[in-house]
Amino acid sequence: MNAGEDMPAVLAEGLTKRFGDFVAVDHLDLRIGKGQVVGFIGPNGAGKSTTIRMLCGLLVPSAGRASVSGFDVGREPEAVRAHIGYMSQKFSLYGDMTVRENLRFFGGIYRVPKAQSAERMRFAISMAGLEGREDALVRTLAGGWKQRLALGCAILHRPPVLFLDEPTSGVEPQARRQFWDLIHELAAEHVTILVSTHYMDEAEYCNQVALIDRGKLVAIGTPGELRGHHLRGKLYEVRCMPLGGALKALAGMAGVAEAAIFGDRLHVVMTENGPDATQLSRLLADHGVQADSVREILPSLEDVFVQLVARGAERRVTS
């Protein structure tokens, strides 16, 4: 272990996982500095969980290498495990045991020093907001509490690196917010955290966002960098009815780089010298689509992501 101060907490080089012919993770390079909160964003089947599992030493990489806290994932998986906390995508505490029993079990497995054991259990319980419910069977808890307890179990041994695989999926918005507060409290104590998520709004809470699609790292950077560097052209929000007809009209239009449905409206990316808002609204009218409003907006990460993924798909088609 080369314990330099600038040693990255997580390092992956050409990390690859194949399942038969299928490449789930494709030559992924990743470098995460200590104390960073990195969001792992990607659609279903992008390879987020597979990457995290390799980093935890649960899956053997097909190619490439990775190290966590300086320990090689392939050669020293046990050392890696002693230095990480992991929350798998599927809830995986023991539902037939109580809050306290689960904590005690993981405390024993992680060999939390006896002197600190009681204090850390208390901390985990209060962090999860489960005071007074220590003797409730875990399967009777609601989603948010379950997830916070799982986090509590995963950090009992004070690991320097945390891998959280979609910790907030299926959790109500307020509980999601609370969960992210906890993540930032941990980051403030220099814990390095890799979180995967489906929710784009959560990406904004991260120091760094890694966009991953079909096993490939599409982009990585701070939310601001991603917004600034990766969206080409200008972004317009179009409110109109019907959305489908408008989308069809936009598809062949000169100067339109990208159009996608966002909830009840359209987001349209124009090339730099493409039409502006008024021109766009006129063009739409020519196609029989009456737009209620067209205005330029700041791109969200989701816009960036949609465009990056679409660009990737184009490349795949043309090559």
Add this chain to the structure above:
Amino acid sequence: MNIRRLLAMAFKETLQVWRDPRSLAVALLMPVMQMAILGYGVSLDIRHVPLCVYDQENSQASRAVAERFVSSGWFSVSHVISRYSGIARAMDRSECIAAIVIPANFSRTLASTGSAPVQAIFDATDVNTTNIALGYAQGVVAQANAQISAQWDAAHGVHPSQVGTVELDPSVWFNETLDSRYFIIPGVVAVILALVGAQLTSLTISREWERGTMEQLISTPVSALEVMLGKLIPYFVIGLLDAAFCLAAAIFWFKVPFRGNVAALFLTTALFNLVVLGIGYLISVRIRSQLGASQIALMVTMLPTTLLSGYTFPIDQMPAAIRALTYVVYPRYYVTILRGIFLKGSGLADLWAPMLGLSVYAVVIIWLASRAFEKRL
């Protein structure tokens, strides 16, 4: 190996067994039920076997044969029929277990040759009952034969005392089943321990896969050996408790004479337990669904223990190839040991051969088990 992790594992597993109705039923109810079913099933004589009578002659002599079956007390006539197809129908409906067919020329053949065939048909679905019923029938017929031939011989000028040796006491058959209780009950204990032990451990790893808790567990620094030992410790204790219950039932309830010593019994039972738990654990590691694992465990324990351990089917009456196979089958050794300890009062020194067999088995299985579990998805 770390004691703290080991204990955490063992404690967790104990809690889970305690809270899993299915495991609890297997651990606590199964031994009691099996002991009652198997223990009584093999050791109680069967009375009033339902009998179907097809008397084609309906003469005094033929009626006397049927009457003999009834008066023996082992059979009672459930059907009197006049067509062959009636037998199949009655057996299909499980309304009779045995049938006799007395041919139309019965009394004529008997009068002219001194012997006449009577056909007996048995429903062999339940081999145990059938065997016993067959024994009874042979007893009835032998007794009838003896009398008839004595009468016949007397009628033809031979003194009855000269044929007195032909007389067969059907109670021999009856007694044999009684004796076999002593023989069979130790086997029943082996069957139960194998069944319960392998069933319980077959669930232990597959349960974690099925519930999704395995992914969390293997992401911790717990070692494969700690997982195995931690998980087996509670089942080992349960296995010993079950063994104590079954053996006590054998001695105090079924009154099987116990002539050996308890230390030898404990040691060999612990050894057998290890083998059984190891097998269940191996299955559990390989099969990731609880249902699949428990079914395989049932097969792997039930078949060899009931068929090849010599528990009901005596090993020395098996064909040579199958007899050779019994050496590969672990319960054979334990059944031999139990019979030795119970019936012959054998000590450890007398039992070195089956003990060696069992020990080799235990070492191999535990060695395999300790290497089987990998902390990978």
